[in-house]
């Protein structure tokens with residue numbers, strides 16, 4: 001079976017900073033995988049490398065057996081970026097943003113057809129944003145913005161979906177809606193890779209997890225990955241003690 005995402009021996013530097021060091025990751029379709037690691041461990045860099053927005057110094061990335069550029073062009077891959085990476089003042093409505101998920105499919109005229117409008121309506125319904133469809137994207141709450149980007153991935157029918165910190169600054173309702181949708185998308189055969197700082201939420205969110213610290217320290221079930229010795233390696237003793245206090 002062709003892997004949804006295959007990252008092989010990828011190393012990335014920003015100038016002198018080593019952000020990823022010989023990273024190998026294989027993800028299959030039908031799974032939600034949580035990506036965890038401390039600030040600066042390379043999570044966003046890994047996403048950008050998988051998207052083809054950062055070119056690795058060495059190593060290769062393939063998405064559904066093709067290049068990242070091809071996966072972007074054909075709409076195979078969808079990306080929900082960190083909020084800081086988005087220009088929220090851009091004069092686009094929620095509906096416009098969701099429609100950008102259809103761009104790979106629009107014909108020569110670039111004009112959306114009925115099927116495109118229907119896909120956008122359906123996606124807006126699934127994230128519960130139908131009533132806010134006409135509002136400028138920057139005039140939404142943090143959680144609603146994230147749901148709009150998830151709707152873009154749904155309208156796109158992305159087979160591989162990457163979400164960089166979708167729960168940062170997000171209310172519980174949006175978090176629950178997004179979690180449910182991601183599981184539904186995976187059950188329909190998508191591969192979902194999602195970074196999060198919320199280690200306690202990980203088992204309820206994902207069926208596998210990756211612990212990153214420039215290298216992949218652990219990749220397995222959330223239970224295996226969150227073992228105290230792994231957390232101590234990735235985060236230091238503070239987190240380990242906090243985990244014990246919370247247990």
Ligand SMILES: Nc1ncnc2c1ncn2[C@@H]1O[C@H](COP(=O)(O)OP(=O)(O)OP(=O)(O)O)[C@@H](O)[C@H]1O
Pocket residue numbers: 014015017018019037038039040041042043044045046
């Ligand atoms: N554009 C850039 N130029 C230079 N260094 C960068 C750049 N982007 C990231 N870095 C550095 O690369 C390393 C990995 O950063 P990255 O943003 O991938 O980490 P992260 O795990 O996503 O962090 P966070 O959890 O804080 O979002 C860090 O040391 C960071 O300072």
